Amino acid sequence: MANYRAIAAAILEKVGGSENIANMTHCATRLRLNLKDPNKADDVAVKAISGVVGVVNKAGQYQVLIGTEVIHIYDEFETLVKGSGGVALEEKSSQGGSVIGQIFSAISGIFAPLLPALAGSGILRGLLILSVQLGLISETSGTYSILFAASMSVFYFLPVLLAFTSARRFGASPYISALIGAALLHPDFLTLLGEQGNGATTSFVGLPVVLMNYNSTVVPIILAIWAYSYLYKWLDKHIPETLKLVILPLISLAVMVPLTVMVIGPIGVYSGEWIANGVNWLIDRSGLLTGIVIGGGWSVLVSFGIHWAVNPIMINNISQNGFDYICPLTFACNFAVIGTALGVYLKGKDKKLKNFAVTGIVTIALSAIIEPTLFGLLVKNKKLFLAQIIAGAAGGAYLGLMKVVTNAFVFGSVTTFPAFIESNANVINGVIGLGISVIAGAVLGFIFTEKTDKLT
Structure with a gap:
């Protein structure tokens, strides 16, 4: 150990x-x-x-x-x-680094703690869909309802979970922040939406309020807790210790919940929808081109550590629509790495190189972690890195062209493949697309590997 x-x-x-x-x-x-x-x-x-x-x-x-x-x-x-x-x-309260660096750091810090919950819930949802399709579970049964609640609660209550992790990242009280998120999901608040839903109006102390449904949303609560962190730090500095227990949470809730509902929330909802709609519009316009760019370029983003900037878009698509077009394209990248490593294993003669390649194949297939193989094998060899990019682009092109989706935000591996269980055609096209990535990667990896290559 x-x-x-x-x-x-x-x-x-x-x-x-x-x-x-x-x-x-x-x-x-x-x-x-x-x-x-x-x-x-x-x-x-x-x-x-x-x-x-x-x-x-x-x-x-x-x-x-x-x-x-x-x-x-x-x-x-x-x-x-x-x-x-x-x-x-x-x-x-102060952070080093550039503004861009702080943004990437914040995104990774907010979402990283939730990845196991998101991935596990997504896989459970996929298996539940499969069980229904196979006739093992009836949608009218109590078993289905219980497992459905287990698989979907992380998405419904996402504002509460994100409030907690955002507070830790921005330096506010995690528990008060979680209450701010929970207030947006309270049944009495949702009742105000009536039959109209988003866009319904009410008033708060005489001021008009445009209402939104915040369950499964991502952007509004992150913006709200970011703003709250400044209020929290100011209150923590100026309220006497003897009064903090009551006054600090009182002011926090009385100010931030109305402010979020009236200003921050609608801005967050609309901005999140604009971003998601923009990406989905691009895929609808040219799924082939989008697949090539993301399938081939994802490893480049990973190598720079800036792929986290895209992850919230995928999570937002899953939580709002129940599916996402981008996530399958990241699978294409991972399976391209598997294929390229397979080509190296088949062509290489150096024992250490072969062992490293097969270890990478198993690691990615089981855990979707590509960094050890990416940096230990591919980045060091420009030809192999190019082979993986081409293979990822080829598989991504097919997945994008066929509009393949996943119903969960997961990292691409064999164990997370149940996320493709949306329809028979989706599963079949997913298998074909990832098969293209593996085969293309293996062929190109074999071609670009020299028998004299060694692990350095």
């Missing part, structure tokens, strides 16, 4: 110590740091640490590639920083 504390301590030392860290978070595979002085970080030394796959310094973030064990290292890393006299990093 890996010594996570030792790895965390070694990373902390090589990036300049706790005093050099302005902010930190993690995603599914990376420790993401905002460094006060990036020049203090020793890239070579960090890469040499056992358990570290690689280093990427892009978009204002110093990203340490670790893999699925990153959460354990993050916990130890944060403990070490706190032990040096620092405060919880999510609670710092």
